[in-house]
Amino acid sequence: MARIGCTHLMPSLLSPLKHHTSHCQLMFGLAGVGGTVGFGRAKARPFSSSRICMSLKAGIVGLPNVGKSTLFNAVVENGKAQAANFPFCTIEPNVGIVAVPDPRLNVLSDLSKSQRAVPASIEFVDIAGLVKGASQGEGLGNKFLSHIREVDSLLQVVRCFEDNDVIHVNGKVDPRSDIDVINLELVFSDLDQIEKRLDKLKKSKGRDSQSKVKEDAERSALEKIKIALLDGKPARSVTITDFEKEAVKHLCLLTMKPIIYVANVAESEVADPGSNPHVKEVMGLASELQSGLVTVSAQVESELTELPSEERTEYLQSLGVSESGLGNLIRATYSLLGLRTYFTSGEKETKAWTILAGMTAPQAAGVIHSDFEKGFIRAETVAYDDFVAAGSLAAAREKGVLRSEGKEYIVQEGDVMLFRFNV
Numbered sequence: 001m002a003r004i005g006c007t008h009l010m011p012s013l014l015s016p017l018k019h020h021t022s023h024c025q026l027m028f029g030l031a032g033v034g035g036t037v038g039f040g041r042a043k044a045r046p047f048s049s050s051r052i053c054m055s056l057k058a059g060i061v062g063l064p065n066v067g068k069s070t071l072f073n074a075v076v077e078n079g080k081a082q083a084a085n086f087p088f089c090t091i092e093p094n095v096g097i098v099a100v101p102d103p104r105l106n107v108l109s110d111l112s113k114s115q116r117a118v119p120a121s122i123e124f125v126d127i128a129g130l131v132k133g134a135s136q137g138e139g140l141g142n143k144f145l146s147h148i149r150e151v152d153s154l155l156q157v158v159r160c161f162e163d164n165d166v167i168h169v170n171g172k173v174d175p176r177s178d179i180d181v182i183n184l185e186l187v188f189s190d191l192d193q194i195e196k197r198l199d200k201l202k203k204s205k206g207r208d209s210q211s212k213v214k215e216d217a218e219r220s221a222l223e224k225i226k227i228a229l230l231d232g233k234p235a236r237s238v239t240i241t242d243f244e245k246e247a248v249k250h251l252c253l254l255t256m257k258p259i260i261y262v263a264n265v266a267e268s269e270v271a272d273p274g275s276n277p278h279v280k281e282v283m284g285l286a287s288e289l290q291s292g293l294v295t296v297s298a299q300v301e302s303e304l305t306e307l308p309s310e311e312r313t314e315y316l317q318s319l320g321v322s323e324s325g326l327g328n329l330i331r332a333t334y335s336l337l338g339l340r341t342y343f344t345s346g347e348k349e350t351k352a353w354t355i356l357a358g359m360t361a362p363q364a365a366g367v368i369h370s371d372f373e374k375g376f377i378r379a380e381t382v383a384y385d386d387f388v389a390a391g392s393l394a395a396a397r398e399k400g401v402l403r404s405e406g407k408e409y410i411v412q413e414g415d416v417m418l419f420r421f422n423v
């Protein structure tokens, strides 16, 4: 797809790249949940078909043979991506749905004596390895980049384990260089997109004054982003207005996507990853770039999934840790995607629903069913902590902590909700 015409930019990129990424808040609030059921005839449906689905994809990227598919198979239950010790093992992306672990779900489910508890989920995509020159067609090149364009956030697997038997495409384990290679290719690809788009905009006359205003905003944003990219900085580091952001959204710029670095360590380092100098280096880079960092051993995690549950604890203990690192990784990704959870909780089920930060009560109701949004009357809402302290919805109502919220209400993380609507 994207052909690259950025070779003239090379000299300015010879200096070491400075990475500046946007803030990726990795605070996984274990705060409140809410939950109740909707009244009416509409049946609940899984949110996979809802309009927010587009924002739920996290792409696993990195150099070839660094452990992407191994990690994917560990994260995705029944993941069947081929993982083997040779570069470019993965060509077509593997896609899998992953449940987001959330201890609040079971607390609510127990209180409500629910028959089942249904967690929120996100989608992981295991993408082919990227090498230097990919933006100009090296390796799987442009095809790989088009797969990245389709995801909403990136998990970059960075090899931190030493193992002479596992081929490293550049001959040695060097996280800084690996991170630079990937960033540079993404930067090149974005520059190519931007050049083409600016050319088009130059010729465009704008159909009416409204589209002219939009095109002007797009042009001004792209000019600013281009300057940052030429300096080796990602698009997400550039300050642009919300209107400009909206105007460039259609380009799906790769360096606009938030990123978490996943330091992949050896089995022997799981208990104390900080002692590995490569991990220290990635830690430094991640904090410099204000992006997330998760340390995990893809190998260990993938072996854990093969074991019966009683043997898992034993294996983890033998490594000197108490739990798998995947929960952290999944929650970090969820948070990075800007997602929030609200709950419904009743006898039939307690369920975690995924919404985007800032969604109103009717929009949140629409994630369950579009009828809930269309016929929205009000939402009875209680914060998770208040629900737990009261013990039930009825008790929360008696205590006066159950609020009746209208159409303008912005749903908060952990709200437990009961929607009233007309159909």
Ligand SMILES: Nc1ncnc2c1ncn2[C@@H]1O[C@H](COP(=O)(O)OP(=O)(O)OP(=O)(O)O)[C@@H](O)[C@H]1O
Binding pocket: 062, 063, 064, 065, 066, 067, 068, 069, 070, 071, 082, 083, 084, 085, 086, 087, 088, 089, 090, 091, 128, 129, 130, 161, 163, 166, 264, 265, 266, 267, 297, 298, 299, 300
């Ligand atoms: N933490 C680790 N410690 C030791 N070996 C590992 C670790 N993680 C992955 N490996 C090994 O690295 C090799 C490559 O793994 P994998 O196929 O998952 O890489 P990949 O990034 O998906 O590669 P490709 O880009 O070619 O698809 C495998 O042999 C795997 O067992």
Ligand SMILES: [Mg+2]
Binding pocket: 068, 069, 070, 082, 083, 089, 090, 127, 128, 129
């Ligand atoms: Mg692979």
